[in-house]
Amino acid sequence: MPSVLPDGDPVPASGELPPSALDGLGSRPFGFYVHVPFCLTRCGYCDFNTYTAAELGPGASQRDYASTAIEEVRLARRVLGDAAPPVETVFFGGGTPTLLPPEDLVRILGAVDEEFGLAPGAEVTTEANPESVTQHSLEVLRDGGFTRVSFGMQSASEHVLTVLDRRHTPGRAGTAVQEARKAGFDHVNLDLIYSTPGETDDDWRASLDAALAAGPDHVSAYSLIVEEGTRLAARIRRGELPMPDDDVAADRYLIAEEMLASAGFRWYEVSNWAVSDEARCRHNLLYWTGGDWWGVGPGAHSHVGGTRWWNVKHPAPYAARLASGESPGHAREVLTADDRAVERLMLELRLATGFPLADVRPSARPACAKALADGLLEVEPFKSGRAVLTLRGRLLADALIRDLA
Numbered sequence: 231m232p233s234v235l236p237d238g239d240p241v242p243a244s245g246e247l248p249p250s251a252l253d254g255l256g257s258r259p260f261g262f263y264v265h266v267p268f269c270l271t272r273c274g275y276c277d278f279n280t281y282t283a284a285e286l287g288p289g290a291s292q293r294d295y296a297s298t299a300i301e302e303v304r305l306a307r308r309v310l311g312d313a314a315p316p317v318e319t320v321f322f323g324g325g326t327p328t329l330l331p332p333e334d335l336v337r338i339l340g341a342v343d344e345e346f347g348l349a350p351g352a353e354v355t356t357e358a359n360p361e362s363v364t365q366h367s368l369e370v371l372r373d374g375g376f377t378r379v380s381f382g383m384q385s386a387s388e389h390v391l392t393v394l395d396r397r398h399t400p401g402r403a404g405t406a407v408q409e410a411r412k413a414g415f416d417h418v419n420l421d422l423i424y425s426t427p428g429e430t431d432d433d434w435r436a437s438l439d440a441a442l443a444a445g446p447d448h449v450s451a452y453s454l455i456v457e458e459g460t461r462l463a464a465r466i467r468r469g470e471l472p473m474p475d476d477d478v479a480a481d482r483y484l485i486a487e488e489m490l491a492s493a494g495f496r497w498y499e500v501s502n503w504a505v506s507d508e509a510r511c512r513h514n515l516l517y518w519t520g521g522d523w524w525g526v527g528p529g530a531h532s533h534v535g536g537t538r539w540w541n542v543k544h545p546a547p548y549a550a551r552l553a554s555g556e557s558p559g560h561a562r563e564v565l566t567a568d569d570r571a572v573e574r575l576m577l578e579l580r581l582a583t584g585f586p587l588a589d590v591r592p593s594a595r596p597a598c599a600k601a602l603a604d605g606l607l608e609v610e611p612f613k614s615g616r617a618v619l620t621l622r623g624r625l626l627a628d629a630l631i632r633d634l635a
Contacts, residue, residue: 232306232512234337236561237538237561238417238539238540238560238561238562238563239561239563239564240558240561240562241539241557241559241561241562242559243310243384243420244309244555244556244557245305245309245535245556245557245559246309246373246565247309247310247537248453248537250376250535250537250545250564251534251535251536251537251564252310252535253315254312254316254535254536255310255313255315255533255535256313256314256315257579258520258521258522258535259318259319259516259519259521259522260315260316260317260318260521260523261317261318261319261320261321261513261516261521261522261524261600262303262306262317262319262320262321262336262342262441262523262524262525263320263321263323263523263524263525263526263527263530263531264299264320264321264322264323264494264525264526264527264530265277265279265323265325265525265526265527265528265529265530266295266322266323266324266325266326266327266330266527267279267280267324267325267326267475267527267528267529267545268280268282268286268292268324268326268329268330269281269282269324269325269326269329270282270326270329270362270397271395272285272395272396272461273394273395273396274393274395274461274462274465275394275423275454275455275456275457275460275461275462275539276395276457277457277458277460278324278325278361278461278527279325279528279543280325280326280632281310281325281545282296282454282555283531286483286545286612287544287546288546289545289546289549289550290538290544290545290546290548290549291293291629292330293467294506294529294549295330295334295545295548296330296334296335296337296338296386298341298549298553299307299338299341299526299527300337300338300341301552301553302344302526302527302552302558303338303341303342303345303526304522305424305557306345306346306594307345307346307369307432309389309549309557310524310534311481312486312554315349316344316346316347316348316349316352317342317343317348317349317351317352317517318353318512319350319353319355319450319512319516319523320342320348320353320354320355320357320358320513320518321354321513321514322335322355322356323337324357324370325356326355326357326358326359326362326469327356327357327358327472327488328356328358328362328363329357329362329365329400331367331370332367332371332374333370333374334376335359335371335374335376336370336371336375336376336521337354338526339374339375339376340374343375344433344527348366348375348488350607351376352373352430353377353378353417353511353512353513354376355376355378355380355419355511355513356376356379356380356437357372357379357380357381357382358376358381358406359378359382359384359397359403360381360398360402360403360406361384361397361402363379363406363409363410364409365409365413366415367411368409368412368413368415369413369414371413372413374617375413376607377415378389378415378417378418378419378511378572379410379415379417379418379419380419380421380448380450380511381403381406381407381410381416381418381419381420381421382396382421383403383420383422383425383437383440383441383444383558384396384421384422384423384424385400385426385437385439386401386403386433386435386436386437386439386441387400387429387433387436387437388398389433390428390429390433390437391606393426393427393428393429393471394423394426394464395461395462400440401403401440403420403440403441404440404443404444406607407444407445407446408445408582410443411445415447416447417447417509418445418446418447418448418507419443419446419448419449419511420444420446420448420449420450421450422438422441422449422450422451422452422486423451423452423453423454424437424451424452424453424454424482424483424486425453425454425474425475425478425479425483425567426454426474427466427472427473427474429482431481431482431485434482434485435485435489435567438489438490439489439589441561442489442490442493446501447504447505447506447507447548448502448504448510448511449490449495449502449503450501450502450503451483451486451490453474453479453482453483453554454474454479456473456474471516472500478582480501480625482619483514483624483625484625485582486503487621487624488625490503491503496580496582496610497509497564497624498553498581498583499514499518499580499582500619500624500627501578502514517577518577518580518581519577519578520570520573520574520576520577522534522535524558525540525541527544527548528541528542528544528545528548528558529541529543530545530572534602536564536565536570537562537563537564537565538562538565539559539560539561539562539563540559540561540562540563541558541559541560541563542558542559542560543559543560546610552597570590571591572635575589575590575591575594575631575634575635576590576631576635578631578635579617579619579627579630579631580619580627580631582618583618584610584616584617584618584619585616585617586614586615586616587609587615587616587617587618588615589610590617594633594634594635597633597634598617598634600616601617601623601630601634605620605621605622606620606622606626606630607620607623607625607630608620624631
């Protein structure tokens with residue numbers, strides 16, 4: 231959840247949405263994102279909207295956060311009314327959601343179920359730092375309805391974790407996966423970061439080996455992005471660390487693809503691999519395929535029927551607005567048809583299912599033809615004429631999508 235909020239139009243105090251947003255509600259997949267904005271320490275690369283105890287300040291309480299979040303769930307029910315469908319996915323992100331007692335996370339999930347109902351077979355995920363869970367806490371979450379857990383492993387190399395300011399020991403992520411399996415979680419993800427300053431090819435291979443040995447059914451791997459305002463950016467600016475190299479990042483991606491594919495993982499989004507369709511993250515697929523979701527929490531973003539809005543950033547005004555019966559919405563925008571078409575291409579083209587050639591805008595067709603000729607895209611006949619990124623295209627996905635958008 232990025233820490234900088236964009237500008238936009240005011241959100242009514244009631245949270246009321248324009249009629250266009252509610253048109254068709256129930257015909258699209260619907261999910262909840264719950265942002266838990268707390269961390270024990272701030273990682274040097276992190277630009278998310280999170281707060282340590284020292285940063286939180288007055289007017290906000292980690293202890294009371296679950297009750298505050300539940301008030302927003304109830305607001306969502308009032309705003310969306312009876313047309314809202316059962317919830318197909320719930321994703322708790324952060325921050326570190328598992329810094330809250332597991333019973334608090336279960337209470338928030340219970341409020342979603344009480345107000346909207348969970349669809350049969352709903353996917354319920356929480357992110358977690360490996361050191362923020364125990365066998366007992368994972369059992370409470372599983373018994374309380376959580377079906378999936380995503381651990382921030384990042385690396386198996388101690389010196390890489392040090393550069394990232396990660397606090398867990400290299401082997402803890404693997405142990406956490408084993409604990410999650412023992413607690414009954416069938417679906418476990420490990421998040422990895424590559425091209426950290428000082429990381430070698432051997433470090434990256436060792437991280438992938440360790441991740442695979444832990445036995446997850448899903449792996450996410452992201453190239454390190456140096457965000458302005460972070461401690462990492464300041465260290466690079468002072469010359470203490472080198473800037474990550476794009477060519478190195480491309481090589482690391484190829485290593486990931488080779489090792490993950492050899493282990494039975496298949497990419498379904500540029501940065502995500504799973505061992506089966508069932509192991510894919512359905513909540514993220516909801517984002518990538520244009521579904522509706524309500525984002526609970528400070529700075530959380532929501533999208534319903536082409537209207538997108540985002541909450542106030544800090545937990546104190548967030549809690550104060552809900553306590554007074556008002557929406558915590560900071561601003562919103564109503565997307566135009568062109569906006570939605572561009573976003574659809576930007577998101578769907580990153581997927582292994584690709585984007586329909588017939589839906590490419592006329593102005594972008596020359597760029598699309600060039601990408602096909604250059605081997606960045608291929609047409610999969612069995613996917614009804616959809617353009618799919620090749621492996622080389624995945625390496626250049628961001629630039630290619632800008633050309634086509």
